[in-house]
Amino acid sequence: MENTLPELRREHGWSQQKLADALGVSRQTVISIEKGRFDPSLPLAFRLASLFGCTIEDIFTPGS
Amino acid sequence: MERAWERAQWTSLLYSQARFTLETSITDKNWGSDMTENKNSAAGNPLRTAWGRARLGTRTVPAMMPAIPLGILLAALIAAAAALAGFAPQQPLLGAAIVAALMALPMCALAWAFLVDRDSLEGAASRPEESVESRWYDNAAAGAFHDLLIFSGLGTAVLFLTPLEIEGSVGLLAVSVVGMLSAGIRYIVNRRRG
Known part of the structure; x- marks a missing residue:
């Protein structure tokens, strides 16, 4: 899946570590999601959306 | 650190x-x-x-x-x-x-x-089961399981078809070593791929 997580994170001025801490996951998890190498679980995707005040579809889109 | x-x-x-x-x-x-x-x-x-x-x-x-x-x-x-x-x-x-x-x-x-x-x-994450490291571990464990099935199946076939005989403890040791090596190497490969 493609995602807008790096842009959203930068808009909020958050580091990868801060986002990881807020989500309760490792920094490597955030890195892998941003690179599109790791598809998060549904609960984690919901927490991401809740954190940025948007929907899951605003963050993730199916890859080409 | x-x-x-x-x-x-x-x-x-x-x-x-x-x-x-x-x-x-x-x-x-x-x-x-x-x-x-x-x-x-x-x-x-x-x-x-x-x-x-x-x-x-x-x-x-x-x-x-x-x-x-x-x-x-x-x-x-x-x-x-x-x-x-x-x-x-x-x-x-x-x-x-x-x-x-x-x-x-x-x-x-x-x-x-x-x-x-x-x-x-x-540095411990509060939800390790949702972290990418957990996915790496799961993938490594699943791959190691299949490796063990293949290794033990081929080993059993060799022992049946040839006069070769080995002690049970040696066979179990070989299975353990193969399982650990497979899981460890697969985890490292998964981690390098990100």
């Missing part, structure tokens, strides 16, 4: 296998309230240390404090069992001492892994 993080992640993965159900049932009730002040987060908790703390009744102590004596006790018990089972019958005391010395460190590590409160570990 990097090594402490690696150690914490490994501990997280191992420990989460046992506490997965309990943790998710507790933490999933809280995640929607205020994500920016996650009290289980790895940052901002001054009580977190590299080796963590263990709960003893109502108080907590550095996890190594009970882990080391417990590990030494377990090593001594294993050494005594080995001596009673006839390990090194010529010199049972020397044999028991060698077994105890070899087992002390792994038993201390095992005791620490069981006793440490994971939430007190520096």
Whole structure:
């Protein structure tokens, strides 16, 4: 899946570590999601959306 | 710092296998309230240390404090069992001492892994089961399982079709080594791929 997580994170001025801490996951998890190498679980995707005040579809889109 | 993080992640993965159900049932009730002040987060908790703390009744102590004596006790018990089972019958005391010395460190590590409160570990994620490292571990374990099926199947076929004979303990040792190597290598490959 493609995602807008790096842009959203930068808009909020958050580091990868801060986002990881807020989500309760490792920094490597955030890195892998941003690179599109790791598809998060549904609960984690919901927490991401809740954190940025948007929907899951605003963050993730199916890859080409 | 990097090594402490690696150690914490490994501990997280191992420990989460046992506490997965309990943790998710507790933490999933809280995640929607205020994500920016996650009290289980790895940052901002001054009580977190590299080796963590263990709960003893109502108080907590550095996890190594009970882990080391417990590990030494377990090593001594294993050494005594080995001596009673006839390990090194010529010199049972020397044999028991060698077994105890070899087992002390792994038993201390095992005791620490069981006793440490994971939430007190520096750098430990509060939801390791949702981290990418958990996915790497699952992939490595699944791949190792298939490797073991192939290895044991081919090995059994070879033993049936040829006059070759091996002891059961040697065969089991080979299966264990293949399983551990397969899981370890697969985990490293997964980690490098990201």
